[in-house]
Amino acid sequence: DADVTQTPRNRITKTGKRIMLECSQTKGHDRMYWYRQDPGLGLRLIYYSFDVKDINKGEISDGYSVSRQAQAKFSLSLESAIPNQTALYFCATSDAGSSYEQYFGPGTRLTVT
Amino acid sequence: GESVGLHLPTLSVQEGDNSIINCAYSNSASDYFIWYKQESGKGPQFIIDIRSNMDKRQGQRVTVLLNKTVKHLSLQIAATQPGDSAVYFCAERYTPLVFGKGTRLSVIA
Numbered sequence: 001d002a003d004v005t006q007t008p009r010n011r012i013t014k015t016g017k018r019i020m021l022e023c024s025q026t027k028g029h030d031r032m033y034w035y036r037q038d039p040g041l042g043l044r045l046i047y048y049s050f051d052v053k054d055i056n057k058g059e060i061s062d063g064y065s066v067s068r069q070a071q072a073k074f075s076l077s078l079e080s081a082i083p084n085q086t087a088l089y090f091c092a093t094s095d096a097g098s099s100y101e102q103y104f105g106p107g108t109r110l111t112v113t
Numbered sequence: 114g115e116s117v118g119l120h121l122p123t124l125s126v127q128e129g130d131n132s133i134i135n136c137a138y139s140n141s142a143s144d145y146f147i148w149y150k151q152e153s154g155k156g157p158q159f160i161i162d163i164r165s166n167m168d169k170r171q172g173q174r175v176t177v178l179l180n181k182t183v184k185h186l187s188l189q190i191a192a193t194q195p196g197d198s199a200v201y202f203c204a205e206r207y208t209p210l211v212f213g214k215g216t217r218l219s220v221i222a
Contacts, residue, residue: 004156033209040122042202042214043157058209090156100147100206104156
């Protein structure tokens, strides 16, 4: 079984809709991250959490919110989706002792029409 | 954070040849660098790291070279195989990591 899972894997939604992307991990890691990937722009950090009570904004947090429901779960919400949020979204985890070695989920492809 | 960039967005290599993927960084105080590989349809995967007190680090078929004088690092893949086709990212240690834009390596059979 995969260590980092994301649901859904693909989603098409309309402008203005609220959508939640979910991430679960079985690695026992404290640190979790949400990234967005666009062609030619690499990986950009949206939010990250170093433990259940810790939430931090990343480079591009506007238009997004997150919830760390448990050590193993970190969800990303788009309160009112817009077309330029169409992208590939990745969740990642890392151990606190080696936080630069991150383990990524398979990604969620989101299309906002 | 500081920018981390790659010299070329794409690289094509004949199967069996060696590949060299380059990365420049701008923060001379950076002390730790990481390389990730992203295969098509998958999330990035950690390959190898190097600390600034090293000039070279070797893994299985991969070697990282660090030149602090010109703020440049490279990832060398020996005897490139079709399975090496992917996008390669260098990342610079910050909390959290800052990723470069990536170089796409295509292996020609």
